Amino acid sequence: MTADSKPKTVLYRVLRFEPEGSSNPRWQEYTIPYTSGLTVLDGLWVIKEGVDPSLVWRSSCRMGICGSCGMFINGLPRLSCNTQISELGSSTVEVAPLPNFDILRDLVPDLGPMFDHHQALSPFILRPDREELEKPTAEYYQSSAEMERYLQFSYCIKCASCIAACPTVATDPVYSGPMPLAQAQRYNTDTRDDGFDIRKLALRGPQGPWRCHFAGECSRVCPKGVDPAKAIQLLRRDLVADYLRLRRPTPPAAVVEKPDDIARRPDIPEAPPATV
Amino acid sequence: MQDQKLWTWHLAAGLVILVLLGLHMAIMHLDAALGIFNPSGGHPIDWANVVARGQTLFFSVTYVLLLGVALFHGLYGLRNILLELAPGPGLKTAISWLLIITGVALFVLGTWAAWKAHQVALGGVLV
Incomplete structure (x- = not known):
């Protein structure tokens, strides 16, 4: 037109x-x-x-x-x-x-089943220092390159378009589907996270990425340009490497200590007080 | 655990097939260059050549190995395709067991045949 x-x-x-x-x-x-x-x-x-x-x-x-x-x-x-x-x-x-x-x-x-799958894969940062996580004293260190490994998956807005396009979801209610699996991969890849072994408990079974046959429709329809099909393949790769004991677990990123020897430039005003 | 394990073995079986099937294709179709596997000359599937290969333990073992990995790789792939048809839990279990029984039966039959062929090649009598 x-x-x-x-x-x-x-x-x-x-x-x-x-x-x-x-x-x-x-x-x-x-x-x-x-x-x-x-x-x-x-x-x-x-x-x-x-x-x-x-x-x-x-x-x-x-x-x-x-x-x-x-x-x-x-x-x-x-x-x-x-x-x-x-x-x-x-x-x-x-x-x-x-x-x-x-x-x-x-x-x-009814998006309930999708969010049930989403929730079951712990789509949040999991790490042992719960006290620091709940009441942060500083930031966890993460480089730009480390962030870019999961950045595109974090653009997901959970609109369910990928689930609607997935031929495997259409035939298998147990399969988690593109969005939950992409979010599991997003957090597994995050260097601040230490939850791979917990998510693995669900991912190694029929809820995991195994039934995907890479139709790629999820990535084609995603309105935010996320590539869930890629996330699923990466998830498979990590889980296979884990089974073969080729995956090298790394400790989650540590808190960045504030350097002592720096001072605020006088021409930069203080941030306004927090409102919430 | 089951799917993570089975998928990894599926990939590993595919790699073994790649090597063994490559060897098979090379013996069958590159016989001019690989005369070592066809000592009697002529076609690779001439009786004398088949016997010569069958006498070696290497070929007898790789026949059985290729049979095993091909059955696992193929039947697991077939199971994945059949599960696309959205069977119920009972039918899913039945499909899995049918394929396991089929695979084991074919493996036993093929191993028996490979062993007999090895004996015949070594000069035994086919019974």
């Missing part, structure tokens, strides 16, 4: 599901006026505010950060706030809830 051929109206085909009514989801059509810069989410608001207030979905930030508005739009999982109508190349917008999840209502998927 070029700038000259923008449609005057957009046809929305929305998959509706009311759990208390008919047991089958049904398609419902709405026609709304097209305005320049209209996103799929904007269009849903136009429908809700002017046509059908019963339409339900999840959304929050409207700027591709919160990960709430993942939907199945014209055959691909995408963030509806991040998807312009003009980039779809069609004046018909087909919106359905993300596949591979049960539907709670209309466009709202």
